Amino acid sequence: MDEEPERTKRWEGGYERTWEVLKEDESGSLKASVEEILFQSKRKRVTESHGQVRLGMMRHLHLVVDCSRSMEDKDLKPNRLTSSLKLIESFVKEYFDQNPISQLGIITTKNKRAEKLTDLAGNPKKHIVALKKAVNTVCVGEPSLYNSLNLAIQTLKHMPGHTSREILVILSSLTTCDPANICELIKTLKALKVRVSVIGLSAEVRVCTVLTRETGGSYHVILDESHFKELLMLHVKPPPAGSSSECSLIRMGFPQHIIASLTDQDARPSFSMSHLDSSSGAQLSLGGYFCPQCHSKYTELPVECKVCGLTLVSAPHLARSFHHLFPLQAFTESPTQQLQTDRFCQACQGELKDKSVFVCPSCCSVFCVDCDLFIHDMLHCCPGCMHSQSAP
Amino acid sequence: MAALSEEVLLVVKKVRQKKQDGTLYLMAERIAWGPEGKDRFTVSHLYADTRCQKISPDGKSKIQLQLVLHTGESTTFHFSNDSSALKDRDAAKELLQQLLPKFKKKANKELEEKNRMLQEDPVLFQLYKDLVVSQVISADEFWANRLGDTNHADPSSSNNKQEVGISGAFLADIRPQTDGCNGLRYNLTADIIESIFRTYPTVKEKYCENVPHNLTEKEFWTRFFQSHYFHRDRINTGTQDIFSECAKQDEKGLKSMVVQGVKNPLVDLLMLEDKTLDEGYGIYATLPSTSNSNRSVKESSNSAIIKRFNHHSAMVLAAGAGKRETPADQASETSSTDGNSRDSDFFQPAVKKVKLKEAIEYEDLQRENRPKTVALNLKKLDRYAHGPVPLQSQQYTTSQDIINSVNYIQHEMVNYKPNLTQVLSSTTASSAIAALSSGGVLMQAATQQAINQMIPSEVQGELKHLYAAAGELLRHFWSCFPVNTPFMEEKVTKMKSNLERFQMTKLCPFQEKIQRQYLSTNLTGHLEQMLQTAYSKFHIWQTRRMLRKT
Numbered sequence: 001m002d003e004e005p006e007r008t009k010r011w012e013g014g015y016e017r018t019w020e021v022l023k024e025d026e027s028g029s030l031k032a033s034v035e036e037i038l039f040q041s042k043r044k045r046v047t048e049s050h051g052q053v054r055l056g057m058m059r060h061l062h063l064v065v066d067c068s069r070s071m072e073d074k075d076l077k078p079n080r081l082t083s084s085l086k087l088i089e090s091f092v093k094e095y096f097d098q099n100p101i102s103q104l105g106i107i108t109t110k111n112k113r114a115e116k117l118t119d120l121a122g123n124p125k126k127h128i129v130a131l132k133k134a135v136n137t138v139c140v141g142e143p144s145l146y147n148s149l150n151l152a153i154q155t156l157k158h159m160p161g162h163t164s165r166e167i168l169v170i171l172s173s174l175t176t177c178d179p180a181n182i183c184e185l186i187k188t189l190k191a192l193k194v195r196v197s198v199i200g201l202s203a204e205v206r207v208c209t210v211l212t213r214e215t216g217g218s219y220h221v222i223l224d225e226s227h228f229k230e231l232l233m234l235h236v237k238p239p240p241a242g243s244s245s246e247c248s249l250i251r252m253g254f255p256q257h258i259i260a261s262l263t264d265q266d267a268r269p270s271f272s273m274s275h276l277d278s279s280s281g282a283q284l285s286l287g288g289y290f291c292p293q294c295h296s297k298y299t300e301l302p303v304e305c306k307v308c309g310l311t312l313v314s315a316p317h318l319a320r321s322f323h324h325l326f327p328l329q330a331f332t333e334s335p336t337q338q339l340q341t342d343r344f345c346q347a348c349q350g351e352l353k354d355k356s357v358f359v360c361p362s363c364c365s366v367f368c369v370d371c372d373l374f375i376h377d378m379l380h381c382c383p384g385c386m387h388s389q390s391a392p
Numbered sequence: 393m394a395a396l397s398e399e400v401l402l403v404v405k406k407v408r409q410k411k412q413d414g415t416l417y418l419m420a421e422r423i424a425w426g427p428e429g430k431d432r433f434t435v436s437h438l439y440a441d442t443r444c445q446k447i448s449p450d451g452k453s454k455i456q457l458q459l460v461l462h463t464g465e466s467t468t469f470h471f472s473n474d475s476s477a478l479k480d481r482d483a484a485k486e487l488l489q490q491l492l493p494k495f496k497k498k499a500n501k502e503l504e505e506k507n508r509m510l511q512e513d514p515v516l517f518q519l520y521k522d523l524v525v526s527q528v529i530s531a532d533e534f535w536a537n538r539l540g541d542t543n544h545a546d547p548s549s550s551n552n553k554q555e556v557g558i559s560g561a562f563l564a565d566i567r568p569q570t571d572g573c574n575g576l577r578y579n580l581t582a583d584i585i586e587s588i589f590r591t592y593p594t595v596k597e598k599y600c601e602n603v604p605h606n607l608t609e610k611e612f613w614t615r616f617f618q619s620h621y622f623h624r625d626r627i628n629t630g631t632q633d634i635f636s637e638c639a640k641q642d643e644k645g646l647k648s649m650v651v652q653g654v655k656n657p658l659v660d661l662l663m664l665e666d667k668t669l670d671e672g673y674g675i676y677a678t679l680p681s682t683s684n685s686n687r688s689v690k691e692s693s694n695s696a697i698i699k700r701f702n703h704h705s706a707m708v709l710a711a712g713a714g715k716r717e718t719p720a721d722q723a724s725e726t727s728s729t730d731g732n733s734r735d736s737d738f739f740q741p742a743v744k745k746v747k748l749k750e751a752i753e754y755e756d757l758q759r760e761n762r763p764k765t766v767a768l769n770l771k772k773l774d775r776y777a778h779g780p781v782p783l784q785s786q787q788y789t790t791s792q793d794i795i796n797s798v799n800y801i802q803h804e805m806v807n808y809k810p811n812l813t814q815v816l817s818s819t820t821a822s823s824a825i826a827a828l829s830s831g832g833v834l835m836q837a838a839t840q841q842a843i844n845q846m847i848p849s850e851v852q853g854e855l856k857h858l859y860a861a862a863g864e865l866l867r868h869f870w871s872c873f874p875v876n877t878p879f880m881e882e883k884v885t886k887m888k889s890n891l892e893r894f895q896m897t898k899l900c901p902f903q904e905k906i907q908r909q910y911l912s913t914n915l916t917g918h919l920e921q922m923l924q925t926a927y928s929k930f931h932i933w934q935t936r937r938m939l940r941k942t
Contacts, residue, residue, distance in 0.1 A: 052767060052768040052770070053765040053766065053767060053768055054765070054766040054767065054768045055768075111583070112556045112557055112559065112583070113554050113556060114554070141559075142559055144556070144557060146557070147554055147555075147556075151554075175559075177556075177557040177558070177559045178557040178712070179555035179556055179557040179712065180555070180557075180712065213755070240765040240766070241765075241766055269847075269914075269915060269918070270917075270918035270919075271855065271856060271859045271918075273859070273863055284847060284852060284855075293870075293925075294866060294870055294922060294925055294926065295918075295921050295922045295925045296863070296866075296922055297918065306863060306867065307863055307866045307867050307870055307922075308866075308867075308870035309870065309871070322776070325768070325770065325776065326773075326776070
């Protein structure tokens, strides 16, 4: 409830105040220009990423979380560790939402060692449970970049060539304590085609710059919590596939959901293979998804069949990637003064107060800055075009 | 028989075993006993088979040594030499004490690992009971598959083997705390101790020499912290300190490092000096002379600290890089402790070039090089807009037909007037309502949960175990496809017979049992279907193979 008046302020005047005043204010802070730079980079991302580029859709991502002494710092509320873990939780949900056939694993590092929090898996629940428990870890010692990258490589090197292998490191400490030369490890990473990206919480560290530059990843340092969230969400989008990655045909099964009832003649109650291991949750049920190859049952998709190893998905999971195949074209930017029509945004019906507006090339509807970002990031289709096509 | 090439480590005469006199021989890999006067050994045990040894208590008249094997049986040797029985027995015991652990680790480790896995995971234990104890598959097969799987994801043991770097600040991290009465408490952890040993190998030598013979561990560390070696003002006053030797070694090491020099050709260490620009910008207003006699005490203690810091950093780096035998490559920025002076001339031009190049280019200011992306090449775009199109012509309504029919219905409905008294008879209406309310014929989805209550929980539990066992067997079966090697062919045939055996020994009795309990639902139907799918796959593969052969 407290956020409501804040939001209206930002809608109506907040952005403009910080953009138009592109100079130091009385206290000498450069906050305005920094926010302007951030906004420009956001716009650049939207305009740049609209070629049709081959993406690596099956991703194996290892998330390395720094749990060293510097994570107890209170500059992110309540402390860096709790705030990071909360943001990572929402990242995990978003990741599996956008990349249903991908896998994620989490590694923590502290006290010069690294250990696996969760294995590479395709089920978000396990990761979220582990993250919730990890809030209580004691942050001690120094992190070890070498050991955590090494640990991630142990599983990533077995992954097939057509998938993308990635590591995302969240590093808050300015030092790392390694048992061996990390330059050798960087060469190994390059040879294995692993892409390492880093999100720094304190400041830019040269070893991270070299690491990300050599492996083709990205390196950013956060400004505050909302910027942290933005940077994390950047990694939800699948990265462009390198020219050397192989492409191959992947075998998948598309089981249909069977709903049976007791009165059916051949009603057969069965256990789901995925729940057999857990002490609770294994229940006899009549319907479910049956693997087309080996006929074992599962209650939810996507899943990898434990018996025959076939990836089982449903068509909507793959259709979720369609907006990458047919990306929405970038809207043309034009200054507001040149508009002949009434000055309101077609999507949100708000008054156009920004310096520039965005026009869709096909239906010529006019949108404000925020709607343009929303359309390109979330909707992936122009509301004006949809309206004009559906009319008979 | 004794192999002639076996090394005999100890021979003890007059050892009785099972009331027979004889001689005991301890060899490199086994222990053997032969009766008096005979050439061959009647008793021979490998050390690997021995679990432990036991000796009789000292007060007893009979001096005996017992070997307990893994299998549980034991052999007792009675040392009956009147004069030296005790000595003999003790000599044998000491030798065994040294030899047994070497062999123990190899044999026991696997067994322990297996036991641990069975204890930790009740599901695995159940699987073991179901499959191995009832002889569906042999124990070897079970463990071959299991251990092979877990080797990929080896969580606990790989953690222990992680190499750990040395933090540069490990000595500072010890952080002594005052404990109130004029003393200091130093908190030493295993990590810090290891760092000290790796960085200062002379301290490690002293530790090995003195502990536990002369000093306890606690005393050793107390002395370490008290010694001048640890504290910053290292005045070698030649005390009886065990660490004064360490200080001398360190001095020698530092001198040799300075002599080696730095590999970076752009850095000239000898030119580095404190220079003053003007009063207030340097150290003193009057330039100090560098002759040793004029040095004040303060300067010498400063130089001692500086020397100490340099030495500490150099040792930390050396300890970290010491593992690698290959010389550091040219582009890296490692310290001066690597590299022979012989090679530095050879490397010098290349290193200089790299260093110069680094100095004149700033990557941050260059245009960002995005990695090359591959363009997406989509053909037949309209295929993405709808599902797969059937190849044969089918009864197919065009969209225009549908629009026409919708318009037609709209047209018909314009003149519609409801006549409520003649819609349905009351009986039909009430039966329709009954069918559509919950519990009725058409609303069966709500009764899904009932199935759980209808089957007793023990039956459900047993069924779960059957599922786990069947799943395990089927997993091995399906992993054999596609069948590429003769090994796979054998395996797939074996797995099929295993599955049939499983069905015979486990599934059918279970089925009969529930039939006797008058449970009407077909509980094993799904399992049978899974097994049937596997059998038909095997059959198809077999027919294809025979077709290929003919």
